[in-house]
Amino acid sequence: MAAEIAVWYPELVSKLILSNSAGIRVKGSPIGDMFAMNPQEVLAACFDDFTAALPLMPAEMNSDYLVKMYKERTALASLAWNPSFDPKLARRLQSITCPTLIIWGENDRLIPAIYGPTFQSLIPHSQLVMLAGTGHMPMFEKAEAWAQPILDFLQQEVRA
Amino acid sequence: MNKLTFHYFHLMPWPDLPPDFDENYDSAWVTLPNSNYDPVKGHQLYNRYLDEIERADKLGWDSVIVNEHHQNAYGTMPSPNLMAAALTQRVKRAKIGIVGNALPLHDDPLRVAEEIAMLDVLSGGRIISGFVRGTGMEYFSYNINPTLSRERMNEAHDLIIQAWTRPGPFAFEGEHYNYRYVNIWPRPIQQPHPPIWMPGTASLETIDFAAKHKYPYMTVFMPMDQRKRAYELYRRLAEEKYGYEAQPEQLAFCVPCVIAETDELAMQEGEKYAMWLFRKGMKVRPEFFLPPGYMSERSIRAAIENNASFGQGEKSFKELVETGVVIAGSPDTVIEKLSYYTEVLHAGMLVTGGHVGEIPDYLVLKSQEMMAKEVMPHFREKAVSAEPKPVEVPSSSI
Numbered sequence: 001m002a003a004e005i006a007v008w009y010p011e012l013v014s015k016l017i018l019s020n021s022a023g024i025r026v027k028g029s030p031i032g033d034m035f036a037m038n039p040q041e042v043l044a045a046c047f048d049d050f051t052a053a054l055p056l057m058p059a060e061m062n063s064d065y066l067v068k069m070y071k072e073r074t075a076l077a078s079l080a081w082n083p084s085f086d087p088k089l090a091r092r093l094q095s096i097t098c099p100t101l102i103i104w105g106e107n108d109r110l111i112p113a114i115y116g117p118t119f120q121s122l123i124p125h126s127q128l129v130m131l132a133g134t135g136h137m138p139m140f141e142k143a144e145a146w147a148q149p150i151l152d153f154l155q156q157e158v159r160a
Numbered sequence: 161m162n163k164l165t166f167h168y169f170h171l172m173p174w175p176d177l178p179p180d181f182d183e184n185y186d187s188a189w190v191t192l193p194n195s196n197y198d199p200v201k202g203h204q205l206y207n208r209y210l211d212e213i214e215r216a217d218k219l220g221w222d223s224v225i226v227n228e229h230h231q232n233a234y235g236t237m238p239s240p241n242l243m244a245a246a247l248t249q250r251v252k253r254a255k256i257g258i259v260g261n262a263l264p265l266h267d268d269p270l271r272v273a274e275e276i277a278m279l280d281v282l283s284g285g286r287i288i289s290g291f292v293r294g295t296g297m298e299y300f301s302y303n304i305n306p307t308l309s310r311e312r313m314n315e316a317h318d319l320i321i322q323a324w325t326r327p328g329p330f331a332f333e334g335e336h337y338n339y340r341y342v343n344i345w346p347r348p349i350q351q352p353h354p355p356i357w358m359p360g361t362a363s364l365e366t367i368d369f370a371a372k373h374k375y376p377y378m379t380v381f382m383p384m385d386q387r388k389r390a391y392e393l394y395r396r397l398a399e400e401k402y403g404y405e406a407q408p409e410q411l412a413f414c415v416p417c418v419i420a421e422t423d424e425l426a427m428q429e430g431e432k433y434a435m436w437l438f439r440k441g442m443k444v445r446p447e448f449f450l451p452p453g454y455m456s457e458r459s460i461r462a463a464i465e466n467n468a469s470f471g472q473g474e475k476s477f478k479e480l481v482e483t484g485v486v487i488a489g490s491p492d493t494v495i496e497k498l499s500y501y502t503e504v505l506h507a508g509m510l511v512t513g514g515h516v517g518e519i520p521d522y523l524v525l526k527s528q529e530m531m532a533k534e535v536m537p538h539f540r541e542k543a544v545s546a547e548p549k550p551v552e553v554p555s556s557s558i
Contacts, residue, residue: 033300035300035447035451035452036190036300036445036447036448037447038445038446038447063461063464063465066464067457067460067461067464070450070452070455070460070464071457073452073453074307074452074453076452077305077306077307077451077452077453078305078307078308078453081299081303081305081306081307081452082303082304082305
């Protein structure tokens with residue numbers, strides 16, 4: 001989503017950070033079918049350390065919560081059922097001119113690690129940080145290791 | 161008029177699942193490896209099923225019915241119209257139902273309009289055309305966006321009805337389907353078009369759609385309380401929203417019927433064979449059954465609160481019979497249970513049959529004959545007596 005905004009509204013984006021993000025396709029390395037996964041499988045695809053997922057767990061698994069989850073999945077499906085990527089995004093990424101940081105948990109089983117270097121090769125002058133020992137949700141699993149390169153990146157001065 | 165019409169419904173299942181299916185496979189749909197399908201055996205099975213359907217015609221069923229399912233062992237008819245075409249050459253009296261074509265799965269619904277028109281012409285106007293959305297599983301198998309299911313259904317329906325009824329050529333301008341020239345050859349025989357049925361399992365919107373168009377609504381494999389709610393809703397919508405009284409010919413019920421000489425034997429045979437449907441054929445990952453956006457918010461809430469699933473959970477055969485998902489018993493018991501539909505629910509179309517699981521063909525034949533010879537006559541209009549009656553003639557005139 002952030003990459004799309006950077007492509008279409010470059011004036012709104014001074015720096016771009018992509019963390020384990022969707023949007024493109026790497027043939028032969030499909031993104032996991034989240035719609036076919038049960039909640040345990042989604043967790044297993046996204047996390048190495050399940051305890052890191054605790055803040056995301058509902059206090060109570062009632063029908064209101066299940067309906068809300070269904071609606072969230074519906075919103076995602078309306079965007080990304082088929083295709084599960086934007087066929088034109090890969091080509092449009094070359095127009096991005098703002099500084100870009102790509103940061104990826106190496107053990108991501110939802111959007112495989114190869115998507116990180118692929119984004120980097122498509123976005124001019126982008127930097128890539130691969131994080132070891134974490135998957136799709138490094139912001140929960142390795143919060144400091146994830147935040148540090150982002151802080152450094154945001155503090156760098158934009159060259160005119 | 162007949163109190164109940166009889167419709168012989170076949171899924172053409174693939175009964176031959178791996179021995180470790182229960183332990184090691186979580187779905188008979190979408191992901192069950194197709195190495196489990198043996199095409200040579202499939203050839204025999206298709207022909208056995210066609211023989212069975214041909215017998216139903218000869219025994220007096222009002223129609224025979226096939227349907228569309230993809231990439232699964234529950235029903236091996238990805239193209240039901242092909243099977244209906246084969247049936248036009250074997251079934252010479254009964255109507256032939258395709259209940260139904262899964263409209264949203266197809267990017268070109270004009271093809272459905274054409275094929276049904278072809279079948280109607282080929283069969284001499286005997287086609288019943290069911291329209292369905294397809295199960296949730298099929299949105300995975302065909303990679304069709306389930307959030308668009310309802311819109312595509314409604315638009316494809318409108319296109320097909322127009323293709324059958326409006327003089328062509330005309331243009332159809334939709335959100336999902338666009339045609340500059342709609343002008344199908346052939347056109348259907350039946351006027352204004354072949355009858356349309358709508359089966360449903362849980363969506364309230366489908367009941368509304370059927371009631372609005374006065375299409376028969378068919379409840380499929382559900383407990384009696386759920387069927388009652390569905391019929392009540394249909395009836396209420398018909399009366400209050402659309403201003404007419406729903407007739408028995410608008411309320412169909414798809415119920416597996418296990419019939420045998422005694423209640424006890426029927427329970428045994430059902431336990432042994434019919435359970436295949438619920439334990440194996442309908443075994444589906446919950447995620448495949450309810451893909452996101454396939455249901456509206458109010459329908460998904462109702463489905464969650466009723467703990468809806470494609471199968472019937474862990475219910476035993478006895479529980480399935482007690483809750484009215486299945487009918488089992490001697491001819492008298494079956495008559496009694498069907499009478500509840502006709503007398504209390506005022507539902508007038510029974511959809512049942514055919515082979516499930518590993519049932520041997522002689523038992524299928526037995527059940528077909530019992531239904532035809534001992535159950536059907538009970539619900540048929542009594543023929544007007546043709547015996548000569550005495551005529552009074554005054555003696556004086558002789």
